[in-house]
Amino acid sequence: MSNWENRPAWLRALPRPVPAELETPAAVAAWEAGAYFENRQISVSFRREEAMGEAYAIAQTPSGYEIGGGEAGLMYGAYALIFALETGTPVPRGVQKPYYALRMLDCWDNMSGEIERGYAGRSLWFEGGKFSYEPARIRQLGRMLGSVGVNVLCLNNVNVHQPAQHLIDSLLPEAASFASLLRPFGVRLMISIDFSQPIGDVGTADPLDERVQAWWAETAKKVWAAVPDLAGFLVKADSEHRPGPNTYHRTHAEGANMLARAIRPYGGKLVWRAFVYNCMQDWRDTKTDRPRAAYDLYKPLDGAFDENVILQVKHGPFDFQVREPLSPLLLGLERTPMAIEFQLAQEYTGQQIDLYAMPPMWREIFDQMGPERVSAVAAVSNLGRDGCWTGHPFAALNLFAYGLYAWNPQADPETVIRAWAKLTYALPENQTAALTGMLLNSRSVYEKYTANLGLCWMITPNSHYGPNPYGYEFQAWGTYIRADRNAVGIDRTESGTGYVNQYPAELKALYASPDTCPDGLLLFFHRLPYGWVMKDGRTLIQRLYDDHFEGCARAEAMKKTLESLDLPEPDRQEARERMEAQVRNAREWRDILNTFFRRFSGADDAQGRKIYD
Numbered sequence: 001m002s003n004w005e006n007r008p009a010w011l012r013a014l015p016r017p018v019p020a021e022l023e024t025p026a027a028v029a030a031w032e033a034g035a036y037f038e039n040r041q042i043s044v045s046f047r048r049e050e051a052m053g054e055a056y057a058i059a060q061t062p063s064g065y066e067i068g069g070g071e072a073g074l075m076y077g078a079y080a081l082i083f084a085l086e087t088g089t090p091v092p093r094g095v096q097k098p099y100y101a102l103r104m105l106d107c108w109d110n111m112s113g114e115i116e117r118g119y120a121g122r123s124l125w126f127e128g129g130k131f132s133y134e135p136a137r138i139r140q141l142g143r144m145l146g147s148v149g150v151n152v153l154c155l156n157n158v159n160v161h162q163p164a165q166h167l168i169d170s171l172l173p174e175a176a177s178f179a180s181l182l183r184p185f186g187v188r189l190m191i192s193i194d195f196s197q198p199i200g201d202v203g204t205a206d207p208l209d210e211r212v213q214a215w216w217a218e219t220a221k222k223v224w225a226a227v228p229d230l231a232g233f234l235v236k237a238d239s240e241h242r243p244g245p246n247t248y249h250r251t252h253a254e255g256a257n258m259l260a261r262a263i264r265p266y267g268g269k270l271v272w273r274a275f276v277y278n279c280m281q282d283w284r285d286t287k288t289d290r291p292r293a294a295y296d297l298y299k300p301l302d303g304a305f306d307e308n309v310i311l312q313v314k315h316g317p318f319d320f321q322v323r324e325p326l327s328p329l330l331l332g333l334e335r336t337p338m339a340i341e342f343q344l345a346q347e348y349t350g351q352q353i354d355l356y357a358m359p360p361m362w363r364e365i366f367d368q369m370g371p372e373r374v375s376a377v378a379a380v381s382n383l384g385r386d387g388c389w390t391g392h393p394f395a396a397l398n399l400f401a402y403g404l405y406a407w408n409p410q411a412d413p414e415t416v417i418r419a420w421a422k423l424t425y426a427l428p429e430n431q432t433a434a435l436t437g438m439l440l441n442s443r444s445v446y447e448k449y450t451a452n453l454g455l456c457w458m459i460t461p462n463s464h465y466g467p468n469p470y471g472y473e474f475q476a477w478g479t480y481i482r483a484d485r486n487a488v489g490i491d492r493t494e495s496g497t498g499y500v501n502q503y504p505a506e507l508k509a510l511y512a513s514p515d516t517c518p519d520g521l522l523l524f525f526h527r528l529p530y531g532w533v534m535k536d537g538r539t540l541i542q543r544l545y546d547d548h549f550e551g552c553a554r555a556e557a558m559k560k561t562l563e564s565l566d567l568p569e570p571d572r573q574e575a576r577e578r579m580e581a582q583v584r585n586a587r588e589w590r591d592i593l594n595t596f597f598r599r600f601s602g603a604d605d606a607q608g609r610k611i612y613d
């Protein structure tokens with residue numbers, strides 16, 4: 001068993017474990033404040049105002065502070081106050097309330113104990129086909145989530161493998177006990193369901209069949225009787241070989257609404273994933289363009305979903321690549337509540353070995369989209385049973401920051417990263433600044449050595465770690481770069497796949513011309529010759545070389561920065577080992593990609609650096 005007890009992540013200031021007796025967020029608030037302020041000569045009082053719900057307001061009193069709020073609000077206020085004092089930042093003034101009511105963490109935990117795309121060890125709550133966990137550790141997890149405002153945890157993988165189907169029947173008592181460990185921290189459970197589950201009992205899962213409707217209504221009744229505050233069901237349907245309404249020639253609105261009606265009496269939300277595309281594409285087929293898929297499917301269904309359905313859309317049109325444009329669906333639907341889905345698990349972004357801090361990406365996304373376009377947020381978890389919770393101790397930053405962005409999508413990346421650094425480590429000021437700076441730039445470093453200019457998918461198939469420029473070129477997943485000796489990239493303009501037409505006029509105009517398209521997305525939208533002259537005057541091939549060299553050099557520089565930090569053990573050792581691996585990875589990316597493009601283009605590097613033949 002790992003020694004998680006000594007690994008408080010960003011809760012370093014709250015070293016004492018929360019007692020098992022605490023049953024409500026208000027009780028947690030009182031206890032946390034009591035423990036933290038005990039020896040600080042500051043008195044904290046609470047004023048409960050039910051109507052405030054999750055909101056809180058902190059007022060200064062002659063001897064300390066008064067926190068006003070609803071049940072959960074008191075707890076959020078207590079953590080906010082402690083964090084402000086710990087980080088030396090101003091105590092929030094006025095009423096603070098979360099921007100999104102649903103702030104979900106989707107866990108891809110299988111009941112075998114494996115986590116799909118998990119990089120932090122095995123599941124914290126499943127093992128060997130059963131629930132298996134340390135209650136104290138789950139309580140500590142609830143505390144971590146509550147401290148940053150995450151309020152829904154989806155327990156199981158969206159790919160529902162057996163025996164996870166039983167989470168909504170024979171395993172309900174266990175699910176209920178598990179829920180009770182998180183409830184004191186304002187965290188409610190959600191369950192991923194298998195659309196085809198009624199087949200076993202009624203022989204079909206056709207959403208328009210009354211027996212299927214009755215089956216789900218009956219099931220929902222039992223589920224909510226066991227876990228009355230369950231947040232809802234999450235569904236991956238007709239996606240990557242999962243069952244769905246298409247089998248019965250029904251639309252996704254018919255499928256989702258049928259489920260939504262079954263759970264509506266209990267206030268449940270039906271979260272339906274929009275990650276649907278043809279995963280059996282013939283690579284010879286250049287007409288089908290995977291990024292188009294979700295918009296083509298869901299735009300005609302806009303307005304056809306019941307009010308308790310939420311369409312959960314990945315932030316980009318592909319799949320959590322290093323850089324993608326915003327999914328056009330997020331800008332295109334007008335009458336369908338949506339959740340934006342992020343992936344804290346660094347599947348394509350370094351696998352919690354290479355550093356990739358996400359706040360700068362979220363800032364860009366929310367700025368471009370406008371946070372009001374969606375009504376909820378979800379993120380795929382990066383947690384696991386490793387001592388430090390997230391594989392790399394610094395990867396906890398993404399979980400911490402996700403909570404803060406879900407609460408306030410206008411948050412400033414540097415402020416958030418700095419707060420995490422200060423809460424996690426007691427470093428001298430110059431080292432906090434160095435750590436913050438390194439993390440703030442980590443995304444751009446990773447992007448430069450792996451996937452500059454919008455060229456994604458050059459990765460090792462299946463594992464998704466490490467360079468393999470033609471790895472996905474002849475596969476069925478719709479993931480091509482189409483590099484040849486003349487050009488590279490995909491034309492997604494009107495003369496190509498027409499994907500660009502899915503954007504509102506302004507963005508369409510921006511992306512449609514290679515002269516205005518941002519460099520980071522250039523080869524995502526355009527197919528260009530190696531001699532193409534970029535905005536900065538360099539040729540395309542030279543930019544490919546330069547970025548790979550630069551990204552790798554910056555990774556090497558990060559290693560030096562890391563070595564200058566007085567981190568506590570075992571974080572220091574873990575971070576250093578992972579940094580060694582990152583630098584090795586960066587060198588592989590640099591040399592393999594440069595060689596690959598030189599073999600096609602025949603172009604020499606203008607600076608005469610080493611490129612292998």
Ligand code: GCW
Pocket residue numbers: 108116117158159236275319347
């Ligand atoms: O990125 C892909 C992953 C799959 C995942 C899928 C999804 C859970 O490689 O492992 O399945 O996305 O989001 O459903």
